[in-house]
Amino acid sequence: MIYNLDKINEMAEGDEDFIVSVVSVFLEEVPEDIEALESAIASEDFEQIYKMAHKIKPNVDLLGMEQTRANALEIETLGKSAGNLETIQEKFALLKKDVEQVVAELQKDFDI
Numbered sequence: 001m002i003y004n005l006d007k008i009n010e011m012a013e014g015d016e017d018f019i020v021s022v023v024s025v026f027l028e029e030v031p032e033d034i035e036a037l038e039s040a041i042a043s044e045d046f047e048q049i050y051k052m053a054h055k056i057k058p059n060v061d062l063l064g065m066e067q068t069r070a071n072a073l074e075i076e077t078l079g080k081s082a083g084n085l086e087t088i089q090e091k092f093a094l095l096k097k098d099v100e101q102v103v104a105e106l107q108k109d110f111d112i
Contacts, residue, residue, distance in 0.1 A: 003102045004064035022062065023110050027103060030059050034099050037075070041085070041092055049079030049088060060099070068098040 005019065012018040033056050040048035053076035060068040071091045078088050106112065 002065060002068070002098055003105065006064055007062055020110060020112075023106050024112060026059055026063065027106055027112060030056060030099055031103060033059075034096055037092065038096065040079075041088055044085060046079050046082040050076055051079075053079055056095070056099075060102075063102065065098060065102060068095055068102075071095040071098070 008019050008022050012022075033052055037049065037052035037056065040052055053072045057069055057072040057076060060072060071094050075088055075091050075095065078084060078091075
C-alpha cells in the first residue's frame with residue numbers, strides 16, 4: 001500500500017463520511033488530472049504541465065503519497081521553467097503508475 005490516511009484521519013476527527021468524501025473526490029478528480037497532464041506533456045505545453053502537476057500535488061500529499069508528491073513537485077518545477085521534457089516524461093511515468101495503483105487500492109478498500 002503506497003497511501004496512508006493519517007492526514008485525512010486527523011482532519012476527519014472520526015468522521016467516516018468525511019474520509020469517504022475525500023477519497024471519492026480523489027478517485028473522481030485525480031485520474032482526470034493525470035490524463036490532462038499526460039496530454040500537456042504530449043503537446044509540450046509547459047504552462048499546462050506546471051498547472052496540472054501543481055493541482056495533483058496536494059491531492060497525493062493528502063493521501064500520504066510522499067514519493068508521488070515529490071514526482072509531482074519535480075514535474076511542476078520543470079514545467080514552470082520549461083525544463084527537460086525527457087525528465088518530465090520519466091517522472092510522469094512513475095506518477096501515473098503510483099496514482100493508478102492507489103486508485104485501484106482505494107476502490108477496493110472503500111468498495112467504491
